[in-house]
Amino acid sequence: MSSNLDIGGLRPGARVVVAMSGGVDSSVVAALVKDAGYETIGVTLQLYDHGVAVGKAGTCCAGSDIHDARRVADRLGIAHYVLDYESAFKDSVIEAFADEYVQGRTPIPCVTCNQTVKFRDLLSVARDLGADAMATGHYVRRVDGAGGPELHRAVDPARDQSYFLFATTGEQLSYLRFPLGGMEKPAVREHARRFGLVVADKPDSQDICFVPSGDYAGIVRKLRPEAGEPGEIVDMGGAVLGQHRGLIHYTVGQRRGLEIGGLADPLYVVRLEPETRRVVVGPRAALGVAAAVLGKINWLGPAIGDGLDVLAKVRSMAKPAPARFDGQRVTFAAPEYGVAPGQACVLYDGERVLGGGWIDGTVSALAAA
Template sequence: MSGNFQLPEPLSARRIVVAMSGGVDSSVTAALALKSGAEVIGVTLRLYDHGEAVGRKGACCAGQDIRDAAAVADRLGFAHHVIDHESAFRQSVVEQFADEYLAGRTPIPCVRCNMGPKFTDLFAIARDLGADCLATGHYVRRVEGAQGAEMHRAIDPARDQSYFLFATTRAQLEFLRFPLGGMPKADVRAIASSLGLGVAAKPDSQDICFVPDGDYAGIVTKVRPGAVHEGAIVDLEGRELGRHRGIIHYTVGQRRGLEIGGMAEPLYVVRIDAAKNEVIVGPRAALAVSSARLSGINRLATAEEWGALGPLTAKVRSMAKPAPARLDGDRLVFDTPEYGVSPGQAAVLYADDRVVAGGWIEETASAFQG
């Protein structure tokens, strides 16, 4: 087994707290921590129990997942604690998710969860337990640089989760360890299988943990009943082309589901005006964006490093290809127009494989000349 925890020797005198979700990744992280010789304590936050209610596998920190985490700890022989954070999770993640959709934005609850319950709260718990570090099963690499710990993409690009961890602070990164960032997923499952862990073949979590079957609108209407109203779908000049069932059903760049026929070219959602309860549509060219204003910018490169970073690229969606860009104050400026840039999403900047900054997209500047 591989995995480097980068702790001072001897590891037998160290204590590692492992965040355990009940999946194969966090289970193998715990096994690697135990193999290092350190004392291991597993911690699972009970965040949401909808997966238990519907019998859905891989709901993350629901009933069955907690039992799976406990079974791994029992088999490997280390302490495991379950801490109830359902109320805090609802307030800081679920309700914020609903409010973002109602504001015409496209939220990323996984980042909010990492910023809140998973990192901030787990950090406090780990320190209370006297841990030397907090280890997670995220696929990202922590590299010791000249100015301290750096965050780099995982070696497996299909598994890289650095986009979702952009808000990790430099202080948090010093305390965090990501032993899976240098491993392909096949090796992780092989380790779990060799140890006889019941989660070895457990499917990866799909979608957002608290959204059953991808029904985002259903969650919004449940959390904020009576807040969704039908309204107009208008073109770039404000002419009404059709009606919508509620702005929560639409995101920037969406083409399907508009139910507007007889147009000369396909229409896309260009922006959403929550104040007017309008969905604005236009041709694909109208999606072109020259820059975006960011909020909550987190810089993982020091001021001394920033000027020597060289060319930067930015991802504006988790599955987007990084695009050449630069950060000018709070504005992310693209070298060439970028498409599908949606308020509510994150923009994450990279210098080669290193995450150097990131922030929340608040508004965009159109590059459309039509």
């Protein structure tokens, strides 16, 4: 039974490298690509010292994942390579993750990993192997538009990963394929059962892969001890309200864990000041953001001109909000809340990803009023 898979107009029998993490999604991609008649090569990256993650469910790239990827490749009868990228992953992702927290920012290591190790280094490996394309298990669509390939949301909104792939360049997009972007998760698992894959019922990854215990603060503290130093919690006027146990435990918009008693109204983290080790808190109204300034912008859309109306997504779980983009600044039609430096702001035109950047600064809605 053939799947009649269309992955972007490749010639019959083309060589395709599949990034295999050991999970059900990438395993199904390998099976579908092989079933469609393409020469399929699986590549798995060992990214970190995963000894502590062995046997822990709900992680990505955990101790058993390489073994699972190898078993799937054996089942499919395809070549499979495991490459040691632990050093590159530590330098590009883990160290950067720790540095962001030291600077009072809230990082997204999955975006950084896609931007560096996976869509930079792994693509290079795929080209060295003479592949015509590289396929991954991400839930996002590559659509051929009038100006070339475009990045679009996945059909299944609950699985859409376009926010995490905003940094994919046009050159990378021309080489990448995302066979699962038009599927919902139950269909993917049904394919896994049809192909007899051992990972058919494997749980989805949820935790940050290099923090299998969920204690990301502990990881940062180990790498950057200064990020765990205590300091003052102050109100927006500078009055000291209490003490905190390290900036790594806080992010903009956070309400719980402040441990400030005797106040009538709830307070939220408004900003972090790494220079003074202060956590600044205020009422919810102080969280409102009128605009965000972006850095390291990756643009996949049309010419911006004097401004472009967009939908802006400021957190992975946030709903896209109407905004206008001038090439650096995103001005929201209505105040956005919980906008944290270090997070990504991804811009859309309907289903299409126009691009995005990292939030470097914000303009308070109170100040802009």
